[in-house]
Amino acid sequence: MKKMLLSLAVSSVLVGCGGGETLEDVKKDSTPVLPLASVKFDPSNSVISVPNDLLLNGTKDGTLNFPGELDENGNAALARANYASPSLSLGALDGWSTQMPYVINLDVPSGYAISxxxxxxxxAVRIFEVVMGADQSDEQCKQVPAGIACRVVGELTNGLTGDFVSALNGSKxxxxxxxLKPFKAGKTYITVLTDSLKMSDGRAVQSSSTYTLLRQEAPLVTDTQLALQAVIKSYENAVTSEGxxxxxxIIYTAAATMQSVGQVVGTIKKLMAGSLATGSNPKLVLPEQPMMTVSDALAAVIPDPATRAPFQAVQYMRGSIQLPMYSSKPATKEISSAADTYWRAQCDxxxxxxxxxxxxxxxxxxxQADTNDAACAAMSGGVLRDFGLDSTRFLTKYNTIPQVQWLANVPVQVTKPIPQLLGIEMPATGWPVVILQHGITTTKxxxxxxxxxxSSQGFATVAIDHPMHGERGLDIDGDGIDDFNATDGKGSVLSYMNxxxxxxxxxxxxxxxxxxxxxxxxLNFVNPAMGLNPTQVSFVGHSLGSVVAPSFIAHANLPLDPQVDPLFKVQSAALASGGSGIASFLAESEEFGPFVQGSVLLAANNxxxxxxxxxxxTDAASQCSVPDGIEVNPQNPVYLSAVAPCAFTHYVAHLSSTGDTQSLAEIKGIIQQFVFAAQxxxxxxxxxxxxxxxQAVQTPIYMSVVTGGVDGNKADTVIAPTTTNPLxxxxxxxxxxxxxxxxxxxxSQTPMSYVVNFSQGNHGSVVTTSFRENAGxxxxxxxxxxxxxxxxxxxxLKSQGLYLQITNPAVIAN
Known part of the structure; x- marks a missing residue:
């Protein structure tokens, strides 16, 4: 962000204060002045609390600008790889998080406190949804300059039963x-602090001197000052307009625009639909092949034939589908080379x-014909072009077309009932299909x-691996071994959740x-002889499969075109062990938390x-085992990364036992900053x-959650039912x-959506009856x-949301 020069000479602040009194007169009449707490706000020295739309000041591509991101001309000064940094990654976004808690910092004098x-x-703390200037969807506001608050939409409710709550932060x-509810994606909110915010002695918290200058009626001096004054005054005018x-x-105002959500995936769906006209759309290829059962496929993981015998009634097949990949391949097999593989826009x-x-x-x-510029213009109705203006090509609401980097031939797993063994008949239209999506570190x-x-209820299934899982790992150096694969035994979870x-x-x-x-x-283009019915498709997602499911389901069922909509339709869905607020649940996960927090602490480099x-x-080496092939060497980043989860657990316990609250607080602050940036x-x-x-597309959803509570059974140890973040x-x-x-x-007579809490079970119970010891x-x-x-x-799924059978109360939490 370019510095906003707000320096005003002290003498100019004192103009008009009156004269005639001598210094001795002032001394005689003076009474002791007690220090006051104030809101920290000084943009000229980059002192602002985030989220704050002042970081959109001077943007050239619609993304946030962070200190060090731009050169003196306001252009991107960093290579794409530099945006891997947690803080600078926010510079690739067109707004802020819809769900993360945030802090407005105060300057509290030593020896004093806030009530x-x-x-x-x-x-004391109020939040208003507003429409900003240059909003082309609003007739009243589209001619108002960008960055200026135009009008209030409504006020949010502060309270436990409302939209948000406010409190002193941990550091006071x-x-x-x-x-308590997510902000609306793409919308702008103004947070207001008032003089109801008090110090513990009853005196009101004050505005900063900078904010006081900006809100005054007299015009300021420089163009930058005048522009910022207009912004602050527009905020105050908007939030007070309804009386x-x-x-x-008012002692402080700040606007924050939430980042756009869904436009890029929505654009990809439109491009897929458009590819139908040229026949270049994805097609599931399922060739004729020798008869094989799921029992045969499970032989490698379930050696006992009797255990897997029931699966002899399910046919197992392999197919493939060609899918566009929007992430580029890492240049080397080092995890650091994946830093700039994130999606890139095709256009300026x-x-x-x-x-x-x-x-x-x-x-x-x-x-000009047959150029990327022509393709950009055609796909966007002339809104997007390629003039070579945009070196970073960040995907935002202003730039929604991603560049296809390569085409992946993705293996597809297909299962079908064997009718004569299950005592059922295949419907004349073919078997209804369930798309299955697995969890992180596993496979299809x-x-x-x-x-x-x-299968026993007449469903076929299809499944693919997540990117960089199972058969979709990446072998960069061509040695036959995947260098990027998040599946257990093949690589690191960082291959995917980087x-x-x-x-x-x-x-x-x-x-x-x-x-x-x-x-x-x-699915709509599979050989009809394969017996799959592409008009009846449901979905089951586990863990990561449940995390990505809401985006998939929402976009699949959002209306696009009456002729195309049935080709994407998902009738109903079941989600197991998923969750929202990814950064928070990962940091607090019993199984992944030590890995995340240990890795973050190592990367802080302080x-x-x-x-x-x-x-x-000195301590952890004797307490933490080291994977085979890794030398015990504290100077080696590979060793440090390998032992970080175990070492972090022991380190926190050590600091707690020695009463080192300062170090614990510092670590907590580092983790909180990372979680804010990561989310x-x-x-x-x-x-x-x-x-x-x-909800809007009215897809019936079933969800299972392990809350535990019986026989020492823990709540889900991977994705907890709840965290310290209520979202x-x-x-x-x-x-x-x-x-x-x-x-x-x-x-019910109409499709419904349900969640069932389980008092027993574990994170993986939906796919296996196996006992998970750490789950209790x-x-x-x-x-x-x-x-x-x-x-x-x-x-x-069979009833498409009309019926949910619950038969065993011994595993159900009330």
Whole structure:
């Protein structure tokens, strides 16, 4: 962000104060002045609390501008790889997170404190949804300059039963604001602090001197000052326009525009639909092949023939589908080379195109045939072009067409009932199909455990691996060994959920969703002789498969064209062990949390990191096992990364036992900063932002959540039902999708959506009856939970949301 020069000479502030008194007179009449707390706000020195739209100041492509991101001319000064940094990754976005808590920092004098009661007072912290200038969808506001608040849409409610809550932050030097409902994607909100915010002695918290200058009526000096003054005054005018608030009571305002969500995936769906005209659309190819059963396919993982014998009634087949990949391949096999593999726009940002148009007199040159410029113009109705203006090509609401990097020939797993062994007949239209999507670090084959239950009720299934999982790993150096594969035994979870490049992690989530769209469309073109009915398609997702599902389901069922819509239609869906608020649930996960937090602490590269590395060298080496082939060497990043999860757990325990609260607080602050940046970067791939769309398209949804509570059975140890962030976890996602919590069999005349909480079971129970020791409980309880989950899924999908069979109350939480 260019610095906003707000320096005013002290003498100019004092002009008009009156004269005539001598210094001695002042001394005699003076009374002691007690220091006052104030809101920290000084944009000239980059002192602003985020989220804040002042970081959109001077944007050339519609993305946020962060210190160090731009050169002196306001152009991107960094290589694409630099945006792997958690903080700079936000510079690739067109707005802020819809769900993350945030803090407005205060300057509190030493020896004084802020009243905790006032910090939670609904009159002290208020939030208004507003329409900003240049909004082309609003007749009243489209002629108002960008960055200026035009009008208020409504006020949010501060309180436990409302839209958000406010309180003092943990350090007691800021106001923490926690959304209880996600903000609307793409909309702008103004946060207001008033003089109801008090110090503990009853005196009101003050505006900063900079804010006081900006809100004054007298015009300021420089163009930058005048522009910022107009912005602040527009905020205050907007929030006071309806008379519920007076300017005299305002001590601070800040606008924050939420980032766009869904436009890019929506554009990909349109491009897929458009490819139907040329026949270049994805097609599921399922050739004739020797008879094989799921029992045969499971032989490698279930050696006992008797255990897998029931699966002899399910046919196993292999096919393929060609899908467009929007992430480029890493240049080397080092994880760092994946930093700039995130999606890239095919065209220049519309913001840049409009700026260029104005600069050359208002008329753009006609596109030349057979050029990318012509393709951009054709696909966007002339809004997007390629003049070589945009070096970063970030995908935003102003630039929604991603560049296809390569085409992947993706293996497809297909199962079908064997009618004579199951005692059922294939419908004349073919078997209805269930798309299965597996969890992180597993494979499509892990979903085979569901196929018997589905086949017995007449369902076929199709499944593909997530990107960089199973058969879709990447072998960069050609040695026959995958260098990027998140599946256990083949690589690291970072291959997919790349904490070293948050934009790459976000786009892996988006790739998973668009792969499912391509698979769903490709089902319509399978050989009819294969006996699959592409007009009756449902979905089951487990873990990561449930995380990407809301985006897939919402986009699949959003109306596009009456002739095309049936080709994408998903009739109903079942989600198991998913959740929203990805950054928060990963950081707090019992299984993944130590890995995430340890990795973040290592990457912080500060004094806290050095202390952690010293602990690893002196203490952790004897307590943490090292994977085969890795030398014990605290100077080796590979070794540090390998032992970080174990070492972090021991380190925190050590700091707690020694009473080192300062170090613990510093580590907590580092993790919180990372979670804020990570969630903001991942937001457009997070299921919470598609929950309302899932409701809008009225797709019946069933969801299972392991809440535990019987025989020591823990709640889900991978994705917890709830976290410290009330919008993160399985339960908040279910609530935001409008699912009804039930514990008994349900029958209805219209399709319904339900969530069932399980008192027994584990994260993987939906696909296996196996006992998961770290989940607590008993082997019998886990097995019963697995059977019950599968029974519920089958009854729900078969009835398309009209019926949910709940048969075993011993595993159901009330």
């Amino acid at each position: 905790e009661q006032s910090a939670s007072d609904p009159t 030097n800021g106001i923490a604001i926690q959304p 519920a608030l007076s300017k005299e009571n 940002s519309a913001v840049m195109v409009q700026g260029y148009k104005a600069a050359i007199g208002g008329t753009l040159p006609a596109p 084959e892990a979903m085979l455990g569901l196929t018997l239950a589905l 904490l070293t490049s948050l934009l790459a992690a976000r786009d892996n989530l988006r790739q998973s969703s668009v792969d499912l769209l391509g698979l769903r469309l490709g 004094l806290a990191t050095k202390a952690f590395v010293t602990f690893i060298a 903001t970067a991942l937001d457009s791939g997070d299921p919470l932002n598609y929950a309302s769309l899932v 993160s976890g399985s339960t908040p996602l279910a609530r935001m999708m409008g699912l009804q919590t039930v514990s008994e069999t349900q029958t 409980g008993t082997a019998q309880g886990h097995a019963m939970a697995a059977v019950e989950m599968q029974t519920q899924i089958v009854s729900f």
